[in-house]
Amino acid sequence: MKVSIYDVANLAGVSISTVSRVLNKSGYVSSKTEKKVYDAVEKLNFIPNVIAQNLANNETKLIGLYFTSLPNINVTSSNTYILEFIKGVNEVLIRWGYHLLLINEINDIKKIMSNQCKPQYYSFIKQKRIDGLIIGTTPILCSSFFELLDHKMPMVFIGEKILNHTGLNVYAQYKQYSRDILDYFYDQNHRYINVLSMEKEIMGSVIREFEIEKKDEELKLEHFLSPLNLDSYLDLLGTIFTQKNKPTGLLVEDTSKVQQTINFLNNLNLDAPNDVSIITIEHKFQDGEQCLPAVTSVYVPAYQMAFEATTMLFEYLQGNQDFNKEVIVDSKIIERDSVKSIDRN
Template sequence: MKASIYDVANLAGVSISTVSRVLNKSGYVSSKTEKKVNDAVFKLNYIPNVVAQNLAKNETKLIGLYFPCLVDSTEILSSTYILEFIKGVNDVLIQWGYHLLLINEMNDKEQILSDKCRPQYYSFIKQNRIDGLILGSAPIACSSFLELLNLKLPMVYIGEKLFHNGLNVYAQFKQYNKDVLDYFYSRDHRHIAVIGLEERLESVIREFKDDKHNDELKVEHHFDPENVNSYLDLLKKIFTSEDKPSALLVHDLTKVQQTINFLNNIQLSVPDDVSIITIEHKYQDAEKCFPSVTSVYVPAYQMGVEAAKVLFEYLQESQGYSNEIIVDSKIIKRESVKNMTKLRNT
């Protein structure tokens, strides 16, 4: 029969609370009493209840991970960003003896923004069901999120710093998108199409065009459709018009080879007719396309590592509640971008 804490207390001749103080290393216990308790634990082969110990210390040893307005399991498994980010977080959690809890969202963005419902992570951290929280992408700035920030609860979010306080990791979304547009522009591409979900792309494109002051420059943002047929319809609309772009930024790497194949089917080749750049979250993923595709490498694994590290630093009270970690992204040049300068000079 498995020994209990009561058995340990009886054998050591002390109270249950004394056994608890020895096991949890909380409160004063004489060295003589501590030895009696430890001898009883050894003799009875007593294994403490880790969950009970954590509760006694007000800890769960769980870190919540939440991706706003996501997700079903198929979306997780198909997203390199999410998988790499989870790996990064989990590698740090293992070092600290913590476990990962993935928190799903069942409500849509509009419901959360209008305060008709709270995001799912709210009750987890408010009720101390987790020791800390990581928001794996840019948060919805709803009243629940603001409340947690004001309370300085252990929470880290991904994306640009929204307020003066809080913990965040930022891969400079605006800058690396502008870098791609600059890369195309430096190779004399003056008609560029961008396919991506982020609404923030609108402001990036607007600022880029304002900086260039070039009447020839045309940059269009197309929202990435969810299903394959709609995506192919979008490509058809873009590339069968008389005024078609010479350069294309596709945010979703999983759609790049499909895009290349579509272009080939309508007798357009990469890079001779259309230049392509994409975003990769796992190093050299875009190398697998044919032809290999120039990319911006945004290191999702490192982002996960940095998010977990800054969270634990806060939990250990080794830093204040205002820290932004910047993660660098870089363009990896491959075979998918044509330099149009020579054509313009002929």
């Protein structure tokens, strides 16, 4: 038979509201009365309805985590980033006694961008079905997002700050570390570089700025959007490396595709790094060590980013943080065996 709060109140000889105050730790209750309630709870093996308690306190004890697109973990790309990010978020949630709610996006991204529909996280936070929101990737710049910023809703996003004096964000300096990779290739005398990235606009602007600054007639930079599907990705590699003039430097953003890239090149009798130098971006420390050869990487710590974002969110929820803070996470190039300097003499 299920035990209710009424049974606890009867056994303790107190009112239901007194039991509620004791269990929710709200309002004054004498130590004697408190002991009666806890003794009754223990004797009856009563398990409080946590959801009902939280609703009474105007809390859900849930933090929403949203990624613009959540890939199939068995198939793709950015898995390491997502898994490391979830670990970082969960580390903080456990300390605060909160739970994670992963919010999937079911609407078309283009429709969200054009404000034809709202992102999935919007109703969750507006209807207070979650206590706070973390956007784990660069947010879609739509009216719904800006509305939440304007109303100072409990939300932290990953990416560059959008408004100077509004919002909570964690930024790993994507532009800067992308530029660092191009500089690294250039310093090793590579002048024909291909970039396979999952980001179009920002990477495109980085490349254009790099070309303008270098003013090098020998420099040739080509940018391709990296397909999520492995077969399509390998088809793209085939297009790149079966042409007469081949790039000597290759940035493969997705670490999970680096070993397949190396194997594909080997099948074309091309060797890394002697024929093609490769750099990637790793979100879990030493992931690049798993490749053969070990691949030079920029380490962008997804776990730390998530930990900082979640900590900032709770600081805001507790009233200890204004709605205007940016945390910058540093990244660094880890030199391994996949890049070779070219002799230009």
